[in-house]
Amino acid sequence: MSCPRFWRNRLRLPVRRGAITPAKLAAWLSGAIPENAIVLDESITTGRDFYDRTETSAPHDCLGGTGGSIGWALPVGVGAAVSSPDRKVIVLESDGSGMYTPQALWTYAREQLDVIVLLFANRKYQILRDEMSNVGVPDFGPEAQCLLDIDNPDIDWVSLAKGLGVPATRVETIAELDRDFRAGVADAGPRLIEVSL
Template identity: 85%
Template sequence: MNPSPRAGTSTHRRLGHNPTTTSAAPADPSAGRFPSAGAAISSPDRKVVVLESDGSGMYNPQSLWTYAREQLDIVVLIFANRKYQILRNEMSNVGVPDFGPKAESLLDIGNPAIDWVSLSHGMGVPATRVETIEDLDRDFRAGLADSGPRLIEVLV
């Protein structure tokens, strides 16, 4: 969990909210959504906002089902770039900036593209997909205003 100003606290206060924000840590890409369930359970009076990429989101999609079952007050923003970018970065960090087509395809999660809206609906969580900042602003404000879980897939 990261309730620091770096996580956008000042922006949320301007919107009239004081959420707890969580995101996956670089050392553990699967760590984003499970701690947020604990944050929502321990602080039911606070909105929890999760910032996560599509790659790390694939480590634990079942957390959406928990959000729905427990009706946790959580907004998940999935930033969908259709690749495991953290793994690409790690390959570069160990001296392998370029690799063959088979290895390249293993880091591509765009074929087939993950339909986060359908996945979320299937787990019982309302969801939308946005492609513009105006749509993101509208849907994020709606998520903050409503209670219960919501997912917003942000195409990047």
């Protein structure tokens, strides 16, 4: 899948304030993507309007999953960065999917790959909750719900990334996200930003 490659009337919109919501995140991200980036999106969290908003983003390529697989984006980030070392790779990953292949972070560090991971921490497998609803089970008991939560204990993505050699920060507002993302775009090498939702 490829995001639209239009670039007309692109204006730097003011960074919205306050807590991060899917709508704010999609609006911010569409304006923050650097030119010629490769965006890998394995997150439900960016919101379904993210792709429409990229119509006025800087020209970039966007890869999405097919077939409903979970856990592909972090390792595909390795392939994208190795195949295109002159391009910034941005991985949009949710915490549930990220738990399938966190060892890719070690490869980012070892090979000093130019990858920024935006790790959206909502503390649940939202895609699996959505799938329960899609098969006709919108409400299910606390025992089943517990199986789809990943908040006991919370995963400390900053510590995990740092332990694997990747510089990392945690953000709670759009302004903090914008600040840390721009620092990552300006630097070469890997970086993870845990986005608290």
